[in-house]
Amino acid sequence: MIIKTPTHYFLVFGASEGFTPLNAFDGALLSAGIGDTNLVKMSSIVPPHCKLVSPVPLPAGSLVPTAYASITSDVSGEIISSAVAVALPKEPHFPGLIMEYTARGTKAEIEERVRRMALEGMKLREREIKELKSIAVEHKVQKVGATLAAVVLWDREEIG
Amino acid sequence: MIIKTPTHYFLVFGASEGFTPLNAFDGALLSAGIGDTNLVKMSSIVPPHCKLVSPVPLPAGSLVPTAYASITSDVSGEIISSAVAVALPKEPHFPGLIMEYTARGTKAEIEERVRRMALEGMKLREREIKELKSIAVEHKVQKVGATLAAVVLWDREEIG
Amino acid sequence: MIIKTPTHYFLVFGASEGFTPLNAFDGALLSAGIGDTNLVKMSSIVPPHCKLVSPVPLPAGSLVPTAYASITSDVSGEIISSAVAVALPKEPHFPGLIMEYTARGTKAEIEERVRRMALEGMKLREREIKELKSIAVEHKVQKVGATLAAVVLWDREEIG
Numbered sequence: 001m002i003i004k005t006p007t008h009y010f011l012v013f014g015a016s017e018g019f020t021p022l023n024a025f026d027g028a029l030l031s032a033g034i035g036d037t038n039l040v041k042m043s044s045i046v047p048p049h050c051k052l053v054s055p056v057p058l059p060a061g062s063l064v065p066t067a068y069a070s071i072t073s074d075v076s077g078e079i080i081s082s083a084v085a086v087a088l089p090k091e092p093h094f095p096g097l098i099m100e101y102t103a104r105g106t107k108a109e110i111e112e113r114v115r116r117m118a119l120e121g122m123k124l125r126e127r128e129i130k131e132l133k134s135i136a137v138e139h140k141v142q143k144v145g146a147t148l149a150a151v152v153l154w155d156r157e158e159i160g
Numbered sequence: 161m162i163i164k165t166p167t168h169y170f171l172v173f174g175a176s177e178g179f180t181p182l183n184a185f186d187g188a189l190l191s192a193g194i195g196d197t198n199l200v201k202m203s204s205i206v207p208p209h210c211k212l213v214s215p216v217p218l219p220a221g222s223l224v225p226t227a228y229a230s231i232t233s234d235v236s237g238e239i240i241s242s243a244v245a246v247a248l249p250k251e252p253h254f255p256g257l258i259m260e261y262t263a264r265g266t267k268a269e270i271e272e273r274v275r276r277m278a279l280e281g282m283k284l285r286e287r288e289i290k291e292l293k294s295i296a297v298e299h300k301v302q303k304v305g306a307t308l309a310a311v312v313l314w315d316r317e318e319i320g
Numbered sequence: 321m322i323i324k325t326p327t328h329y330f331l332v333f334g335a336s337e338g339f340t341p342l343n344a345f346d347g348a349l350l351s352a353g354i355g356d357t358n359l360v361k362m363s364s365i366v367p368p369h370c371k372l373v374s375p376v377p378l379p380a381g382s383l384v385p386t387a388y389a390s391i392t393s394d395v396s397g398e399i400i401s402s403a404v405a406v407a408l409p410k411e412p413h414f415p416g417l418i419m420e421y422t423a424r425g426t427k428a429e430i431e432e433r434v435r436r437m438a439l440e441g442m443k444l445r446e447r448e449i450k451e452l453k454s455i456a457v458e459h460k461v462q463k464v465g466a467t468l469a470a471v472v473l474w475d476r477e478e479i480g
Contacts, residue, residue, distance in 0.1 A: 259346075
């Protein structure tokens with residue numbers, strides 16, 4: 001087997017200023033509590049029976065499959081936001097859907113849109129929704145800023 | 161070991177309209193039959209002795225290494241296409257090469273270009289080609305459209 | 321467990337011309353010695369106790385977690401550069417930080433900037449630095465050129 005199916009997930013967000021766009025992104029990861037891991041970006045499903053947990057500290061440098069939205073900006077005064085939504089189906093043996101959205105705009109605007117995106121994705125799958133979770137973060141750029149919202153997938157054994 | 165070497169692969173394509181670019185991409189994944197998996201993008205080799213199979217249903221939410229081309233557009237009436245090509249060497253112990261290309265343009269144009277890209281990549285490696293496979297898809301945008309062509313890598317045990 | 325924590329790493333760089341931007345990128349990977357692997361991009365930590373080794377040949381087609389900077393250009397005569405820096409902490413049980421930077425500009429400029437980025441990232445973590453490594457490459461574009469600098473993470477068993 002190459003890579004297994006995750007069994008747990010959690011939601012985090014962060015924002016930061018930084019020396020460069022990548023430093024601001026790094027700061028946003030640190031403020032989200034996942035700055036010392038190796039994120040591997042993926043598109044964007046919650047496996048059936050995958051359980052929501054509170055954010056847990058992950059081993060430093062471990063490879064972590066993550067669905068995330070992130071934006072950087074160097075326009076002073078600009079409001080930037082990132083959001084993720086998770087739509088979970090009524091049928092527990094079906095997978096859930098993650099959507100990500102990030103743009104200039106307020107937290108409320110961006111979060112509303114990502115929630116709508118998740119609803120549309122479940123409608124396309126003809127799956128009834130049991131629950132729709134979302135998180136979002138906004139940041140007013142000083143010099144170079146970043147926001148990040150993420151769904152981190154993880155495995156039972158590692159949480160222990 | 162961190163991650164092993166895939167043993168099987170298959171080619172898929174899809175196209176869709178959607179509420180947002182990400183929803184259109186999600187719809188293209190669903191129409192390709194891989195919409196309920198977690199794609200991990202990678203660059204772009206078919207391991208030696210890796211076998212082509214017909215598309216198989218993958219476990220929902222599993223992490224799937226995939227080489228893909230995808231494009232979205234919100235320009236009504238625009239033709240967008242995505243294509244992938246796989247060049248396999250005469251020497252079976254050498255790896256094959258995957259190339260991806262996507263742009264505005266017809267399926268024929270985009271597929272011709274990706275095939276040429278794969279030939280050039282094998283020429284650079286000085287490997288004789290046994291076979292050149294490709295798939296492509298085009299879509300005429302209504303409001304927000306996406307196309308996707310992908311080579312999905314997978315492992316023997318999982319296909320079972 | 322989904323994916324483990326890497327135990328070894330090495331630094332490589334490359335540059336190439338190519339038929340298309342993706343072919344130039346592919347050529348840069350080949351010149352870096354990692355052109356026949358499947359790179360999975362990740363952000364950007366050296367796990368504690370992860371050991372620097374000389375570049376080793378990796379199995380063809382294997383999935384390889386890699387932090388990298390890459391750029392392509394089709395502007396004839398343009399100088400493009402890519403660089404990565406690795407900042408290692410005095411405390412060996414803390415992780416190190418990888419930064420990537422790529423832009424138009426000389427190798428010296430781009431490498432200086434990526435080193436500064438790594439220093440800033442360690443300052444943000446309030447970690448004293450034992451060592452700062454970096455590599456960089458520049459290329460003068462003829463028709464279509466690419467540069468790449470990468471930190472490849474790997475696992476002890478595979479190097480064996």
